[in-house]
Amino acid sequence: MSEDGVPKDGVPKDGVPKDGLPDRALPPRPRPDLNESQKRAVIHRDGPILVIAGPGSGKTRVMTHRIAHLIETGVPAHQILAITFTNKAAGEMLRRTLLHIGIDPDLEEGRYGSHAGMWGEMDQARPVISTFHSFCARFLRREIYRLEPYALDYTIYDTVDQREVVGDVLGQLSLDRTSFPPRAALSSISRWKNKMVSPAEAAADAHTFHDRETARIFGAYQAELEARNAVDFDDLLLLTVRLLRECPDVLERARRRHGYLLIDEFQDTNRPQYLIARLLAEEHQNLCITGDPDQSIYSWRGASAENFLRFREEFPGHAVVHLSQNYRSTPQIISVASRLTGGEFGERALFTENPDGENVLVRQVSDERAEAREIVSQIAAWRHDGTEPNEIAILYRLNSLSRAIEEEFVRQRVPYAVIGGTAFYQRREVKDVLAYLRAAHFVRDDLALRRIINTPARGVGKVSLERFEDAARDRGITLGEAIRDAELRATVRGKAKKGLEELAATLAALEEGRTRPLPDQIADATERSGYRAHLRQSEAETADERLRNIEELATAAAETEEILKFAPPPTEGEPSREPLLVFLERVALVADADFHTGREDRVSMMTLHAAKGLEFDRVVIPGVEETLIPHSRRDEPEDTDEERRLLFVGITRARQTAVLLHAAWRRRYQGPEPRIPSSFFDEIVGDGITFEPLADTFGDGPGRIRGNTVYDGADPFPAEAYEEDDELITGAWIEHDLLGRGVITATSGLGNSKRISVQFVEHGSKQLVASYAPLRIIAPPDDVLFGE
């Protein structure tokens, strides 16, 4: 391998395949706004190159300049394939690239967002920029028929769909869902798929009964998907690998088509993704990968930073560029965050020349409500200093942590946007309506049909459905084919038969309308099926919201159609542009992060995972506690390392300020639970960080912080002997010297560390340490309670 950034042979070979396409070469511009390392990465034209880029080191900038440079030096734009981690990143990258090469993206076609990948496919003048999954989906849309038994109009099953398939399969195999929870089975299946293990191999490898059965589930699950002409997220990647491996002509074409590859966030690629990159690039060698091992946070999804090592072995002679200068954050943030990560690949120490800022702040609060209040007042202070809401982000480990904060935001009227969580397209009503369209247009998509066969209720109960399914199975046809056959519909009787007839008519009508505008199709599906009426009467309270969501769906569909309308004329061999297919594909592949527009006047809330690649002036990370970060389900040493990197990612999202919060108590499902500050605090004590004592609630002693701290050391949770006090129980009335009377609403812990929650008549709800608080019992439970 050569020294930093300089190709071994020094002279770029001509890597531009000759295919007679128009040459859009422009004179390469000087790039004064890049530093030396960045420039090296940008002008390295042919051959493999590895860019190790720390947070805030201008990686996206390098990528976009690099793409522009390739185009300027004669590479036809459409030959450039850039893979990003989210659709939104793809859209952003496309936008910025177009700006570099002098095209105004807004003028050209307005919005792209999650359609970016599609655009590249459709327009020769644009680079293809998309996620691996979108890229594969488009690719399969063109080629999947080469693999038995798939057809081009395959559907993509999301997590909810997958779970239902596993449910069916469990029935088929007569396994019970308590010993084989679908969730767990699916995670095994996904793990196998990511390791590219077939069901047969999984079975051969199984040593316990449980493993053997799970492998059987895997096999039946896969068979079921194939029967339904459906693929899951992992299949998108795996089938692409298979196609490239098994069909030399396809591989050949793909290699020629994608002559230059750039892959971002390489630390989070999994095995099949790596193989796709290798298959495409091993001949022309024009592969540029960028990433940061210190930001690898998706190993649980099969991603492996080992792909860096594999790349280094399998693409010998690659150039290496380190981007270590951070342009984003204050020295305080950089030095605190840097203590969390070793920095792989040796010398790479992140540094910044930015001016000093404030210290990273660690603050204890008494519980999740106090945490929420703290966040609100913090935001108020920042707003006062002129920070815009969209420059503030709340980043948490678990989606569930958003709830308390949201409640407080609502109370105090803080505008916010939660990214992720319960995804829009997973909502029941949205899935139901889409299922109507799927069932109407995809005869083999039995999952969709089953979903709506009795929704709204039309007399097709469990018994009738079973009988009908048996009849279909006997004939060896899918349920979708069966319902289109009058003879088969007659295998059930009475109300059920009538119901099936009705549904068949509805589906036929929808099928008929296949070419109508998507919003109309959606409206039809909602109306004709009786779904709207069903919502109105059986779910009156939520009906309005659900109908609004359906409208929202129609709007999204309209947008897809709109964009298709602006598309340049189709080129030969291009995947289908049928709006329904394109839309369903988009629905399946949008990521949570894609919804982050950043433009709205709102505080952003999202998981630490979803925050990857984003940046904000001010960042708050609540819940920095043991069992949360690091999460309790991850106690292997490698897992702890990943949790550490997760915190690293979180802190380095901040430009100016990072505030880490931890609560002494946190209410879980059943009641309050004492919390211990994250052990990661031990690792980040030192320069640039300030630990603040608890200041928000009466009655709580100072909290414990490990390592270097300003706390005075009193330990509110001593493990010493105690005497149980039987009187302080839920419902008992107490009188507090300062807070007056209140009733105990919850207790936890024992002895000296016993905590009680008290609803005071005049001071609201407080958490008290029973042994410290100046209080006495005035009445046992079930004496008069005060209102509410």
Added chain:
DNA sequence: CATCACCCAATTTTT
């Protein structure tokens, strides 16, 4: 066959 009431279990991160 549909509806309702009750009980229990679940909680990581996501394309």
Added chain:
DNA sequence: TTGGGTGATG
């Protein structure tokens, strides 16, 4: 606290 699953009733 929620959602899903079960069982009794109409």
